Amino acid sequence: PPEPTGRRPTLGFTPVPTSDADRLTLPEGYQAQVIIPWGTPIRPGGPAWRKDAANSAAEQAQQVGMNHDGMHFFPLGKGAERNRRGLLVLNHEYIDQQLLFPDGDAEMTREKVAKATAAHGVSIVELVHTDRHGWQVADSPRARRVTADTLVTFSGPVGPRHPALRAADPPRGTINNCSHGVTPWGTYLACEENFNAYFGTEHPGWEPTDLQARYGIDREGFGYRWHEADPRFDIAVNPHEANRFGWVVEIDPMDPDAVPVKRTALGRIKHEGCVTTEARGRIVAYTGDDQDGDYLYKFVGDGSWRAHRARGRSPLDHGTLYVARFEDDGTGRWLPLTHGTGPLTRDAGWADQADVLLRTREAADALGATPMDRPEWIAVNPGNQDVYCSLTNGSGRGGAANPRTPNPYGHIIRWRERDGDNTATTFTWDIFLLAGDPAYEERTDLTEDTRFGSPDGLWFDPDGRLWILTDVSNSSQNLPEKGYDRIGNNQMLAADPHTGEIRRFLTGPRGCEITGVITTPDQRTMFVNVQHPGEATPAWGEPTPENPRAVSNWPDFDPEGRPRSATIAIRRTDGGVIGA
Numbered sequence: 001p002p003e004p005t006g007r008r009p010t011l012g013f014t015p016v017p018t019s020d021a022d023r024l025t026l027p028e029g030y031q032a033q034v035i036i037p038w039g040t041p042i043r044p045g046g047p048a049w050r051k052d053a054a055n056s057a058a059e060q061a062q063q064v065g066m067n068h069d070g071m072h073f074f075p076l077g078k079g080a081e082r083n084r085r086g087l088l089v090l091n092h093e094y095i096d097q098q099l100l101f102p103d104g105d106a107e108m109t110r111e112k113v114a115k116a117t118a119a120h121g122v123s124i125v126e127l128v129h130t131d132r133h134g135w136q137v138a139d140s141p142r143a144r145r146v147t148a149d150t151l152v153t154f155s156g157p158v159g160p161r162h163p164a165l166r167a168a169d170p171p172r173g174t175i176n177n178c179s180h181g182v183t184p185w186g187t188y189l190a191c192e193e194n195f196n197a198y199f200g201t202e203h204p205g206w207e208p209t210d211l212q213a214r215y216g217i218d219r220e221g222f223g224y225r226w227h228e229a230d231p232r233f234d235i236a237v238n239p240h241e242a243n244r245f246g247w248v249v250e251i252d253p254m255d256p257d258a259v260p261v262k263r264t265a266l267g268r269i270k271h272e273g274c275v276t277t278e279a280r281g282r283i284v285a286y287t288g289d290d291q292d293g294d295y296l297y298k299f300v301g302d303g304s305w306r307a308h309r310a311r312g313r314s315p316l317d318h319g320t321l322y323v324a325r326f327e328d329d330g331t332g333r334w335l336p337l338t339h340g341t342g343p344l345t346r347d348a349g350w351a352d353q354a355d356v357l358l359r360t361r362e363a364a365d366a367l368g369a370t371p372m373d374r375p376e377w378i379a380v381n382p383g384n385q386d387v388y389c390s391l392t393n394g395s396g397r398g399g400a401a402n403p404r405t406p407n408p409y410g411h412i413i414r415w416r417e418r419d420g421d422n423t424a425t426t427f428t429w430d431i432f433l434l435a436g437d438p439a440y441e442e443r444t445d446l447t448e449d450t451r452f453g454s455p456d457g458l459w460f461d462p463d464g465r466l467w468i469l470t471d472v473s474n475s476s477q478n479l480p481e482k483g484y485d486r487i488g489n490n491q492m493l494a495a496d497p498h499t500g501e502i503r504r505f506l507t508g509p510r511g512c513e514i515t516g517v518i519t520t521p522d523q524r525t526m527f528v529n530v531q532h533p534g535e536a537t538p539a540w541g542e543p544t545p546e547n548p549r550a551v552s553n554w555p556d557f558d559p560e561g562r563p564r565s566a567t568i569a570i571r572r573t574d575g576g577v578i579g580a
């Protein structure tokens with residue numbers, strides 16, 4: 001979490017109503033500047049965006065990727081300059097092939113796969129703020145793209161030479177980077193979520209192994225069909241390639257030559273994000289596995305992280321990974337995923353710690369972890385070290401911690417580690433809020449003024465305001481039969497964790513999700529991501545290659561263009577602290 005300011009997390013803005021309009025709404029006295037939409041060159045003078053999507057794969061690799069997600073601002077310079085200059089580092093979760101290619105994806109080619117992989121990963125851009133131009137991309141030696149094709153390496157128990165990682169080519173890339181984390185030593189953690197989406201095969205005899213099946217790998221993936229053009233993604237031809245994904249990837253934004261490192265001690269799951277804090281000099285990292293009925297994890301470093309760093313070792317390579325068990329009485333335990341302990345023995349078929357980590361989900365199954373309603377972002381309150389996690393929606397199989405069966409609106413759970421020590425192995429928990437629309441759902445803590453569903457992004461600002469960002473799926477957005485018509489487009493709210501007061505701060509354009517939030521150190525600029533505006537949404541229609549603007553044409557509203565994910569830089573007209 002950020003350094004606390006000691007200020008009260010007041011909510012001083014006039015809330016906005018729900019909206020189903022194809023535009024962004026903000027409170028009175030706030031304004032937004034759209035920056036770095038998909039296709040923006042990461043350096044001024046780089047290849048320009050082409051609104052017919054005709055940019056090549058090589059051009060895309062020098063441009064901001066698609067579907068902006070988790071994000072952090074690394075300030076540059078000294079003093080007040082740090083509020084006007086910095087590296088914005090952001091994930092690009094996935095791609096929309098209808099928007100990415102001029103002719104859609106009815107035909108799949110090697111060049112299309114190359115462009116699609118180049119639109120994934122992470123962007124690092126240097127931004128500068130001036131009163132005259134607002135926020136702009138500056139030329140920078142640190143600007144770079146990490147894509148699904150960038151050379152990477154592995155560290156921790158599953159090392160680079162582990163047989164399970166052996167494949168035709170050296171390990172490359174990171175993919176489906178959803179949320180993120182930052183370390184106390186100034187690196188960025190990009191987290192690999194739905195990596196199974198990209199694999200498939202037409203091989204008639206192929207059947208998934210138990211390990212592949214537990215991560216959802218099948219013949220189709222999410223229908224991208226890359227395997228038809230590139231054997232790298234053919235799970236029958238190249239089965240180990242998938243073992244290279246599902247990890248937390250550490251990237252040093254300050255060193256453009258630093259090779260991204262997959263930190264295997266943090267486990268292999270569909271990592272939503274990876275949020276760190278410190279306790280007793282140790283690094284603690286929380287990470288959720290975003291799948292209905294999957295689990296919440298915590299990594300606790302061995303010994304002082306500073307001592308590891310001083311010896312040239314990564315604090316993320318040495319420690320214990322735990323999975324959470326929530327009891328119905330409001331207590332909970334962290335169960336160690338340590339080879340040789342509990343059920344994770346050689347006799348029970350677990351070869352070593354690397355085997356436990358490659359099969360993290362199955363190891364957590366064996367330990368009796370609590371199945372959760374899709375763990376998304378996690379945030380640590382900088383004032384008291386309480387931990388909050390959004391459970392976006394799910395089937396509600398996990399006892400009192402997942403109290404609605406089913407749970408279409410989601411909830412936010414919170415826990416306090418024993419004695420406020422985040423390295424502890426026991427905790428107490430409660431439900432911070434049950435989301436929903438009171439017109440459809442009695443069991444909600446929300447009102448006519450605050451209704452929302454499917455919380456996803458969560459972030460504490462340094463004052464202790466809890467920002468909540470929503471991701472109602474496009475198959476439910478705006479639909480009465482899903483109980484989501486009065487909730488409108490996806491939105492962002494702020495909560496005071498002490499009083500429980502909630503105010504709606506922002507609503508997005510049609511078809512989008514609101515995700516990714518960070519401020520400058522002075523909290524006077526807030527960056528927020530608008531992901532997948534215009535994505536196919538039954539309430540608004542189906543985009544086609546002929547009409548990619550069917551749902552939304554945000555932010556350009558160019559009749560010949562197409563919708564684009566973008567970052568918005570929000571400021572107050574009076575220059576004040578965002579939210580206060």
Ligand code: FEO
Nearest residue numbers: 178193272290376
């Ligand atoms: Fe990519 Fe779990 O949201």
Ligand code: CA
Nearest residue numbers: 178179376456
């Ligand atoms: Ca998410």
Ligand code: CA
Nearest residue numbers: 376392456471
């Ligand atoms: Ca989500």
Ligand code: CA
Nearest residue numbers: 093471513531
């Ligand atoms: Ca998303």
